[in-house]
Amino acid sequence: MDFSDTPEEAAYRKAARDWLAAHAPKHNFPVKMHEPDFLPRAKLWQAEKAAAGYACITWPKEWGGQGGTAVQNVIFLQEEQPYDAPVQAFTVGLGMCLPTVMTLSDEETKQRFVGPGIRGEEVWCQLFSEPSGGSDVASVRTRAVRAEDDSGDWIINGQKVWTSGAHHADFGIIITRTDPDAPKHKGMTMFWVDMRDPGVEVRPIHQMSGGSHFNEVFLTEVRVKDSQRLGAVNEGWKASLVTLMNERLTVSGGGHANWGQFLQAAREVVGGDGASALQDRALREKLADWYVQAEGLKHTRNRTMTALSKGETPGPENSIGKLVLTTYVQELANQAVEMMDQYGIIADPALTPLRGVLQAAALSSPGSRLAGGTDEILRNIIAERVLGLPGEIRLDKSVAFKDLPTGR
Amino acid sequence: MDFKDTPEEAAYRAQVRDWLTANAPKHGFPLDTSKPDYMPRAKVWQAEKAAAGYACITWPKDWGGQGGTPVQNVIYAEEEGPYQTPSALFSIGLGMCLPTVMTVADEATKTRFVGPAMRGEEIWCQLFSEPSGGSDVAAVRTRAVRSDDGSGDWIINGQKVWTTGAQFSDYGIIITRTDPDVPKHKGMTMFWVDMRDPGVEVRPIHQMSGGSKFNEVFITDVRVKDSQRLGAVGDGWKVSLVTLMNERLSVSGVRPPGWPAFLDAARATPEAMQDRALREKLADWYVQAEGLRHTRNRTMTALSKGETPGPESSIGKIVLTDYLHDLSSEAVDMLDQYGIIDDPALSPANAAPQAMWVGNPGLRLAGGTDEILRNIIAERVLGLPGDIRVDKDVAFKDMPRGR
Amino acid sequence: MNFDFSDDQKFLKAEARKFLEANSPTTRVRTVLNDDATPHDAALWKAVGEQGWLGAAIPEAYGGLGLGHLELCVIAEELGRSLAPIPFASTVYFLAESVMLAGDEAQKADILPRIAAGEVIGALATSEGPGVVGPATVGATVSGGWLSGVKLPVTDGGIADLALVLAKENGQAGLYLVDLNGAGVSRETLTTLDPTRDAAKLTFKDAPAQRLGAAGEGFPLLEQVLDRAAVLLAFEQCGGADRALEMARDYALERYAFGRVIGSYQAIKHKLADMYIKNQVARSNAYYGAWALNTSAPELPVAASAARIAACEAYWYAAKENIETHGGIGFTWEMDCHLYYRRSRQLALVAGAPRVWKERLVSHLERRNAA
């Protein structure tokens, strides 16, 4: 058991740190997602990282990666984090879409997309969720039908929803229904689509937190070539599992509200008795609990990384990550707002401690609990895949999709 | 909205209070449950209450009650509470078994049993749970078969478990399987049995909290008359619902102990009462306890107006056991290392927090587990669908079973 | 970074599990539970001594195996899992660690080899009454080398040979070594929430006492000892919590209600998932504590606090929900569920309750993140 870097890790860290020190400061981060120059600035930074091999550290060299280890990846992220770089623009593409493309598509497609993806030239989005179901990915109703002209092309019609980043995406991976007569898991097919296609209409959704990072996407008579197919016809369910597995592996960098911010805010807030909120033992107890959660996550990740770096398969413990994180962040953010008493209601960054990040977190945390698998679905996954408990009794396994009951 | 007693209620309260002052103190309550004279002394008190009409206030006068209102019943309970009178011994009989008997039995049976039970002369237990299922009452395997001598009698064989008070009960109501070839809810029948029958063997179960309040009951060739049947043959499920409904009503009437015990223990650790983290928790528990008390008040108000109470009383047991679990473990922790000592002579508040701490896991299970009660709220109150059932249309004998 | 135990340590852990499954099945734990005259499992204690575990972290020069604390951590986890009813924590985490930290050469040479050889049972005596131990609660006094006062509860106080007693001398707190078999000591057994562990009230009347460490250093030393013990106890707690989860899982897969195994109901599935989550948060924090302990890192006080807080929470939740998952049978004396329930509280209190550790943790964070 050793926490310090090995000599190789230390060398890697130093190289990364030096490179960052030389290149990051001139970008003047942070840049917020709603600012108009967010995307161009994010792309510039991504291109610079890619040129230096830091864009996708664990990917094979032939695809523009470094062939590096998971630990090296974490080291780079640790070093990069203090600069607050706008990396979130690429997480869906590099974390989920391109790994799916790399697993499932032909050489030509990979050649076409991987490089521009890594360099940040092209942005991707994930078109899975639909009004009919997000947890239940296999309930998609968006249809893909072979064109009648023998071209082998497919015509896609339907609607996707909650698509993060669709408004600035160039391409998307989309899951469609190709055989409604087969049971739901057996009649789906995945494709990549060009988001600039005139048949693709993106309408931003106004989130409860105020911003509009996700969208409705309407697809009308969008023609795609058969070569845009990812995986075999009607094997879309398997393809989607590749994506979702990568989604879960994606290392969630910082960016969320954390105990350190709470501590700082508590120090600034003074109560009626003249003492800072940080002196309130009730809050201190909670702060201790959150710290323990955060540390638990950090060190769980360290365990996973260690297994990976030894070439072992990591244990299932990493599956707790998203649940623990979103649960405690929501609690922390709400306690922070409450700690400010009446004043907590003010959301203006200019007036609130820590420029309103805790208020913002209170509003965004319900979304975090949903995105990428809801609490309930993640608990099911732990119960079933880790603890070996039986799956839900399913009423939808052997019925033709078109005959399934639907709600709203 | 008014919290004060109405003039009638105030009069009733005064009358109850006078009666209690005159009659309760001489009994030297609280009685020590571990002493051999506990039961006879408890019975004496019960007889005295019955003679004065306070044993079963809401029951009809014909049956020895007062024909009183639920509000009067609560008033009596509030006034009696401080005397710490023994009532646990009779609560299953009067709260669940006799109401079932009164609902479904014939006149002769009622006449035979109601009086003695009310006067505390006879004690009853509830023989529902079996090793094969407690939540799933309809999983009973104890068989009742018509004897083949043409007498119409039934022969019962099987095993019950977790039967509270079986060791000192005179009678019990028992749910049995009479037809294993029909789906599980349709082949059950209820009887009353004589617990002194030589075929009834009671073996105490040692609880994790130390005592042995519940038992295994082995039933071997116990012959009962057809007149001991409660309800129609095959209607046992329906009859058991009468019992369970009464169980839920009586359990939620229990007055929550709790935060006063915490405050009591806290007196031994003045530092702890200055700890705002504990003060905050204490505030939360107080709110839970008050929430329960006033939920009961809402129910009582509805009853006293002759309305059907809303479903809100179904939260009672979950709220109570949840918060007691939390409270007792915090109370133990508050004492720090000393909290581990459970000797009433040494531990603050006579080790009440420690006793609560070992007893709570049972409280969460008895009378419906947390999970079952949440299902009930979701399904019966909120109208959500029931769990998918795989056991509705299958003959009982063909059901999958585990351990 | 290598955030895992070595292959040798994992091997030791596997061996320890086998050994304890053979030598400390819960049937043996029950002997201590049910028989007031048996305060601990003496045969197991002897066998554990023969395995060398008592001296695992004691240097070879003092008769130990000279392994590190990581080895002690894996052993602790298995002891916790098996509910071993022996004074291991009192002797090894409290007494041996204190002597190694603060003992002078003579004290080390006298005590450590005897611990390693299984000849001495230790105990830590700090509490005198309800509430958190602090300068204001210390009534025991030492004067001219003689200790007087009362301590309770003292875990393993009924069977220990050598106690480390918190007392004041000239108004300054210190930790004192007292021979419990010597003059001026009387013991009374206490009943506790965990009858599988011994506890006693110790009364000292002019008992000979020898200070450990410098004068007036009682509380700083105690804190250091508790930090080290907290990590080791956290491993015991992780072991117990994982076992409780396993029991619940196994039962949920076998028990039918309403025609389905209860493990197919989401109420049970999500409960077990929550147990797993808490157990993993506890385990990861314990690993970090292990690293800090083994390297004597300056992070130890923070890492130990986090390990202890997470472990107390995980074990409590797993133990109580294990009973709930078992239904009525979980509430019986014969079922093992309550042994874990009881032990969860014993371990949560023996080194000070979680709320004390939360306060300590935040005090450290406050200083670390000074404005």
Ligand SMILES: Cc1cc2nc3c(=O)[nH]c(=O)nc-3n(C[C@H](O)[C@H](O)[C@H](O)COP(=O)(O)OP(=O)(O)OC[C@H]3O[C@@H](n4cnc5c(N)ncnc54)[C@H](O)[C@@H]3O)c2cc1C
């Ligand atoms: C900020 C944000 C960004 C997102 N970005 C994207 C994106 O880029 N691409 C994309 O495809 N999707 C995206 N999503 C959609 C997200 O994946 C879905 O919202 C999520 O999977 C839930 O699906 P739903 O909204 O249809 O809710 P539903 O699936 O209808 O769920 C409703 C409720 O039912 C519960 N539930 C469902 N099934 C079960 C079950 N079997 N057992 C117990 N409970 C159950 C859920 O937990 C939830 O509480 C995003 C969502 C958010 C909030």
Ligand SMILES: Cc1cc2nc3c(=O)[nH]c(=O)nc-3n(C[C@H](O)[C@H](O)[C@H](O)COP(=O)(O)OP(=O)(O)OC[C@H]3O[C@@H](n4cnc5c(N)ncnc54)[C@H](O)[C@@H]3O)c2cc1C
């Ligand atoms: C102190 C005490 C006194 C008692 N006194 C009596 C008495 O006098 N007479 C009597 O007949 N019984 C009595 N009982 C039995 C009590 O009613 C049962 O223990 C209880 O109903 C649970 O049944 P079980 O023990 O068979 O557990 P099970 O029903 O096997 O339940 C095991 C676990 O599975 C869960 N579970 C079961 N079904 C579902 C579902 N559909 N969805 C989600 N979770 C589910 C339960 O919540 C529990 O956590 C007593 C129990 C106790 C602890």
